[in-house]
Amino acid sequence: MINIAITAGGTSESMDGVREITNISTGSLGWHCLEAVLSKFNTPSVADFHVHYIHTRNAIIKGLAENDKKKVSFIPVTDAESVFQAVDKLTKEVALDYFIHSMAISDFTFSYLVSHVKLAREIEALQHPDGFTAEEVRYLLENPRSRYSTGEKISSDEDILVGLKRTKKVIPLIKKNNPNTFLVGFKLLVNVDETELLHVANELAEKNRCDLVVANEASAIGETNHQAILVKGKKIIARAVGKSEIAKLIIDSMLKN
Amino acid sequence: MINIAITAGGTSESMDGVREITNISTGSLGWHCLEAVLSKFNTPSVADFHVHYIHTRNAIIKGLAENDKKKVSFIPVTDAESVFQAVDKLTKEVALDYFIHSMAISDFTFSYLVSHVKLAREIEALQHPDGFTAEEVRYLLENPRSRYSTGEKISSDEDILVGLKRTKKVIPLIKKNNPNTFLVGFKLLVNVDETELLHVANELAEKNRCDLVVANEASAIGETNHQAILVKGKKIIARAVGKSEIAKLIIDSMLKN
Numbered sequence: 001m002i003n004i005a006i007t008a009g010g011t012s013e014s015m016d017g018v019r020e021i022t023n024i025s026t027g028s029l030g031w032h033c034l035e036a037v038l039s040k041f042n043t044p045s046v047a048d049f050h051v052h053y054i055h056t057r058n059a060i061i062k063g064l065a066e067n068d069k070k071k072v073s074f075i076p077v078t079d080a081e082s083v084f085q086a087v088d089k090l091t092k093e094v095a096l097d098y099f100i101h102s103m104a105i106s107d108f109t110f111s112y113l114v115s116h117v118k119l120a121r122e123i124e125a126l127q128h129p130d131g132f133t134a135e136e137v138r139y140l141l142e143n144p145r146s147r148y149s150t151g152e153k154i155s156s157d158e159d160i161l162v163g164l165k166r167t168k169k170v171i172p173l174i175k176k177n178n179p180n181t182f183l184v185g186f187k188l189l190v191n192v193d194e195t196e197l198l199h200v201a202n203e204l205a206e207k208n209r210c211d212l213v214v215a216n217e218a219s220a221i222g223e224t225n226h227q228a229i230l231v232k233g234k235k236i237i238a239r240a241v242g243k244s245e246i247a248k249l250i251i252d253s254m255l256k257n
Numbered sequence: 258m259i260n261i262a263i264t265a266g267g268t269s270e271s272m273d274g275v276r277e278i279t280n281i282s283t284g285s286l287g288w289h290c291l292e293a294v295l296s297k298f299n300t301p302s303v304a305d306f307h308v309h310y311i312h313t314r315n316a317i318i319k320g321l322a323e324n325d326k327k328k329v330s331f332i333p334v335t336d337a338e339s340v341f342q343a344v345d346k347l348t349k350e351v352a353l354d355y356f357i358h359s360m361a362i363s364d365f366t367f368s369y370l371v372s373h374v375k376l377a378r379e380i381e382a383l384q385h386p387d388g389f390t391a392e393e394v395r396y397l398l399e400n401p402r403s404r405y406s407t408g409e410k411i412s413s414d415e416d417i418l419v420g421l422k423r424t425k426k427v428i429p430l431i432k433k434n435n436p437n438t439f440l441v442g443f444k445l446l447v448n449v450d451e452t453e454l455l456h457v458a459n460e461l462a463e464k465n466r467c468d469l470v471v472a473n474e475a476s477a478i479g480e481t482n483h484q485a486i487l488v489k490g491k492k493i494i495a496r497a498v499g500k501s502e503i504a505k506l507i508i509d510s511m512l513k514n
Binding site: 012015016017018019020021022023024058104106107108111116117119120121123124127131132133134135137138141142151153154156157158159160161162163164165166169188189190191218 | 269272273274275276277278279280281315361363364365368373374376377378380381384388389390391392394395398399408410411413414415416417418419420421422423445446447448475
């Protein structure tokens, strides 16, 4: 039995029940990868296989052929923490052969909201004949006393600040729980050239033990004009245009391993 | 010719090209209002009419009967500023009879990102033998020098703050440009009882000259269990459960005027 995990979409971190911080991702490339896997694996010549599809609410989900449906389990998630829990559980329960990690997971989650006016007063009050240190300010910024309490109405009459704290990183879990999984990582950058893209892709590969990295730039990720480079062993092994072609190349490169 | 405007969905404010702050709204109630308008107006007995449907990307758009399609113009918008521009243009160009304003528009838009560490150092440097005022801190919080520049890579190794600034209010435009428009306002609150809901609905009606206010509480807004009160002249004139029933009641109350 071959086990494949795919993550798709962008996470959303809830702020106050009516607002959220969302990582922009349609999940379309993840879906194309699923389709490429199904068309590659769903033949009599291939051993039995199963796809574990972890997706956010905003990720595109299309219809599947009857024959394909039983090959896929859908695992819905919401924020970064829920992805962490879902991936930890899956990677502990299933010996995954391949992990295609295309989801855009937030590096930060909501901590608090505070008005400029109230925070300014709190900072003013830090003053003291002996002075204060940057460390004391940082401590205050982590959890200001004047923050809005949960459920309190946010005044739209003054500017506000949103405190964000780091989320737990998901990608290190994959190799930690299953060192033999073939891991495909994704990197989306804004306003960079190919040299920088390759540099960051190599960093990602090294830091998180990715076997293959798909790197792309935000201005070129439309459905048909999506441009990406595939990076393996510090080298660009393929260039592709269009999500469907990128997905096919990912699966081909993954299976060639 | 009867002209009706409907706004639906939640706006998204872009942060850095890969993250955005979104107001949670499926736009479903707006779509139900459109369907209720079409079923009420699209009869030979009613004078000709047209619906101007202003919607965000995440708002639900369903199929329309051929007969209905030519009765509706779709106007896509993204962030609060784009809604302001679209509503200003429409209300200046068309003498609207009815305006059903169900869209969740962000009160705030993105201003900057800054790391805790850098902002703390900038605040530390405010110290001076003569002291500093809360006003000076507020000025710094409006536009810190140590903010991330556009396109700069956000480090996920330290906590960050997001500065948000107020957006221009859209709802006052409606009566300002067309004093005779019948205006239906919406209010979604979190964790309040009906007394508070009525209080805030009255405030909205007074401040923005709404002729009818639909008020609801966030824990009860699912597709079939959506509970809302309709407020007119400081009184609850109807209670409804389910988006379809709420929409019908809105149109009925609007036309009874």
